[in-house]
Each structure stands twice: as structure tokens, then as C-alpha cells.
Amino acid sequence: MAQKPKVAFYWCASCGGCEETVIDLDEKVLDVVAAVDIVFWPCAMDFKYSDIETMADGSIAVSFINGAIRTSEQEHVARLLRNKSALVVAFGDCAWMGGIPALANLKSKKGIFNRSYLESPTIVNPEKIVPLEKSVYKGTEVTLPKFYDTVYKLDDIMEVDYYLPGCPPTAKIVANALAAVVAGQLPERKSVLASDKSLCSSCSRNETKPDSVIIKEFKRIHQVIADPETCFLAQGIVCMGPSTRDGCDYPCIKGNMPCTGCFGPVAGADQGARMTAALGGVIESEEEADIERVVSGIPDPAGTFYRYGLSASLLGSKRKDKI
């Protein structure tokens, strides 16, 4: 019998939702288990890093890595899996473009540590203890991984072969990706394994979008009762559809919630820049002061437009050519 392809799963700075997606494959997960040999999946099964270290380079067919890179341990294991794997797939938004953890890049590391360990009203820390890479406890030196200044996306630190979008990726696109790996029918390397079009192209509400959308005031979803059939933008509600990749089968829209952009930018675009262009273009106002009032209806543009991808922003990622 031919050997089954070896598959590894790993998580870095992430919430565990991507692991959940694998479970969401339901009974199809049994097909996966039948078709492949899972050699590493710390979230679900008992493995040690040494299990991977002793394997031959390139012997894992594919490693699915979710989560952004914030610590030296995450970088170390990601690089280890890179060496041992023929293919590495960035699984979900955090690995692809930084995800929710990358919003931390809007603040300094020092500010985050101060807030989390010293200033937060729920913290009682009279000795002002903060995590250190090295400290001595009862005469023993204990160490923690280094906490980087920046939240990196996976391909900031190493080569990545494919990207699976979503927060988390839907069971359908995961199943498609797994099937493509098993069948050896993957598209061109470095592809995002989803549509290149925008969500609006398949949205069920597209037909209710007027020829020219006009926004006089931005409304947030908790301020209005959204009509369940009409295009959110036509209702003045920020919907990330125009700049977001299609392929999720719009569960949020079906639940009467606007798209928040988790499938990342459409091919070739910067998600925030595209959204700024789209929304800025449809504001109906000619007076500078009034325009300022309208745009202040989006209190946190960076967090809204790059909710899942600040590390992939033109300005949120490191200018590697200069520094």
C-alpha cells in the first residue's frame, strides 16, 4: 500500500477558530483522516516538537499553519515545519495577513504590556510583575519566548505556498483545498485558494443596490434596524463587500450583518485603500466641514477596513526594502 501523504497542523497567534473549522468538516473529517496521515496537530492530539525535528526535510506533504507570528517560539516552529514540508499553506487570515492579532500593530508593544499587566482596572499587580524572557523562580531560571515588537504575517518570515482566506476559512474551502492537495491538483503557487472577485459579485442583495449608491451619513449596525433584503451600503451601513474576496457564501449577509472583510482583499488590491476609495466616492456632501462630519461616522477606519489584515496593508507591514 502506498504511503498516505503526511499532514501537519499548527497554530501561532490565533484564537483556535481555524482548528474548529477542521472539526466543522463534520463527517468529512473522517475522509481526511482516511486519506492522510496527521503527523502533528498540537491543538487536537499529543505530539512533541521533537517528533517533527527527527523527520527528514520535505517529508511532510503539507503543513497548514494558522495564526500570526508574534513570538520567537511561533517563528521557530513555523520555520521548522517549513523545512520539513513540501508545501506550507497559510490557513486563515492571521497567517495570511495578520488577522485580528495584527490590530495590535496600531499600538506599541510597551503600551500593550502596560495596559495588560499594570493599568487595566481588572489587574491587581502591586509588585508590577510583567513577563520577562528570563527570570529566576525559587532559584531556577525560567524562560519565555521573545515577544516581538510587531505582529507578522506568515510570509513576512518565510516562504508560503498557498493561502486560505477566512476568519476562519469556511469548511467548504478547506475541504476543497484538502481535496486539491490529495488529488495533486493545486493551482499556481502563491495563489489564494478562493475566488478573485469581490463579495458583491455573488451577494444575494446585489440586485437591490442602486445604480449609484449615495451616503449622507454612515450608520453603525447597532444604531439601526437593518432591512434584511437591501444592500447594506444603500442603507448607509459600512459593508466591506466591495473590497472583499468572494467565496464565503456570505453567511453574515444571510444573518443580516454587513461583511466585515474576513476573506481579505480582492486580487491585487489593498483592502483599506480600496474601501477608502469606494466609500469616499459615494458620500453626498460638498462642504468640507460636512464631509468631516460624515466620515467621522466611521470612528475607527483602520480597524474597520483592516480588521483582518493590518500586516498585509501597504502601510501596516514593514518596509523591508529600507530597514
Add this chain to the structure above:
Amino acid sequence: MDDFNPAIIAFVCNWCSYAGADKAGGQKLPYPSNVKLIRVMCSGRVDPQFVMKAFREGADGVMVLGCHPGDCHYRNGNMKALRRFKLLERMLSQLGIEKERFKLDWVSAGESARFQELAKKMTDTIKKLGPLHLRGMVESEVA
């Protein structure tokens, strides 16, 4: 900071601001060579992505210059630019780029002196601010 020679990109509209800059040249009005012009058909053509890319590729400051309100060759392209860049300005400051590093303003075809003035002012402002460093995270928050 005397040796700091900032790079400033100015997107100028073909119909007004470029002509204004051209006139400044014709009249031999000197303006700092730090300001590099990119001619576009309309300030409304300047996608926020162009501005962000300019910063990413090394610009320390970016200007978008269009026709005065009411004068747009395409009727309201400049107003579209105004709306977009009001939104972009808010986002840039969140990303750690001081608001002085980006400027949207109007220069008509006859306003060579105004172009010269804006170019000088922007260069002075950026020289005072110093070079822009994009490090992938915000080191200190800006207003």
C-alpha cells in the same frame, strides 16, 4: 536635521495644478526640488492606494493638488478626491503617519505663486517632522 533631504510626491491635476506648476517653471519661480510631480488627469483619479504606495516606497510627504472647487474639468472629480482623502487622513494618523505628511489642496492654472508657496511650505513642514519610518507597528501614536 540639516542633511535631511525629504522626498515629497505631488500628484497634480493635468488641467489646473500641473499647469500652475508649469507656469511657475516658465516664470522661473524657484521651488524645492524635493517635490516630485506626478501628472494625473484629475485629482479624483488619485486612488488612496497611490498615496499609501508612495509612503511605502519611501515618500516622507505626499500632496494631491487639484482644481479649486467648482473648477473641475470633469465637474466634480476634485470633490470626490476631497471626500476620499478626508477619510484617508483619519486612517493615516491611526497608522502612525502624522497628518501634516499628507496634504490635499487646490492650485489653478494661473496660480504659479501659490504652487511655489505650497511646495515650499510642505518641504519645510516635512523637514521639521523628519524622515518617515514605517516599521510595521505604531511606535508612538500621532494625533
